[in-house]
Amino acid sequence: GENVEQHPSTLSVQEGDSAVIKCTYSDSASNYFPWYKQELGKGPQLIIDIRSNVGEKKDQRIAVTLNKTAKHFSLHITETQPEDSAVYFCAASPPLYGNNRLAFGKGNQVVVIP
Amino acid sequence: DSGVTQTPKHLITATGQRVTLRCSPRSGDLSVYWYQQSLDQGLQFLIQYYNGEERAKGNILERFSAQQFPDLHSELNLSSLELGDSALYFCASSVDDRANEQFFGPGTRLTVL
Numbered sequence: 001g002e003n004v005e006q007h008p009s010t011l012s013v014q015e016g017d018s019a020v021i022k023c024t025y026s027d028s029a030s031n032y033f034p035w036y037k038q039e040l041g042k043g044p045q046l047i048i049d050i051r052s053n054v055g056e057k058k059d060q061r062i063a064v065t066l067n068k069t070a071k072h073f074s075l076h077i078t079e080t081q082p083e084d085s086a087v088y089f090c091a092a093s094p095p096l097y098g099n100n101r102l103a104f105g106k107g108n109q110v111v112v113i114p
Numbered sequence: 115d116s117g118v119t120q121t122p123k124h125l126i127t128a129t130g131q132r133v134t135l136r137c138s139p140r141s142g143d144l145s146v147y148w149y150q151q152s153l154d155q156g157l158q159f160l161i162q163y164y165n166g167e168e169r170a171k172g173n174i175l176e177r178f179s180a181q182q183f184p185d186l187h188s189e190l191n192l193s194s195l196e197l198g199d200s201a202l203y204f205c206a207s208s209v210d211d212r213a214n215e216q217f218f219g220p221g222t223r224l225t226v227l
Binding site for chain 2 (some may be wrong): 034
């Protein structure tokens with residue numbers, strides 16, 4: 001099955017700086033790659049996603065890039081703010097009809113230092 | 115707020131017991147997913163239902179079962195509980211069985227003593 005890995009496990013950034021989290025996946029057939037943000041005591045929140053036919057997607061301060069050849073995708077957060085502090089999970093989904101299971105990475109703790 | 119609701123928020127029980135976790139998907143969503151989140155295993159897919167039918171199974175133990183009812187709410191039943199079953203259990207929903215976007219509920223924290 002799909003295996004997703006995230007690096008680094010913990011990332012500390014100064015407020016206003018950029019943060020980048022990278023994920024690698026194993027199944028070249030995977031075609032959907034979401035990013036979730038999880039705050040303490042809450043469920044994962046979908047913040048951005050990308051499909052395999054697109055190389056980059058941006059939504060205000062966050063962006064995701066996908067390199068299918070290298071099988072990795074990255075989350076970019078610009079102008080970080082304290083409220084960006086959370087655990088971020090990447091995931092991948094194989095193109096199986098009627099089966100949209102997500103394979104998640106282990107998560108990255110992002111700490112934004114005011 | 116994702117629109118997915120889960121009850122109860124916390125559950126404390128003893129080994130050997132059986133519990134039921136409940137999930138109501140977002141209005142209009144037909145597909146429901148269950149995930150288990152633990153510190154050592156991360157977020158693991160358990161099972162998916164679409165419009166009342168089981169669609170896919172992941173790392174779900176035989177002691178666990180689930181169903182989706184005609185009103186589309188879903189229940190996850192955990193029996194013969196062990197200490198290692200202590201975890202956060204999340205429900206997610208999507209529009210149908212082809213839509214990739216999954217929206218998660220707030221979770222149920224299960225503690226087995």
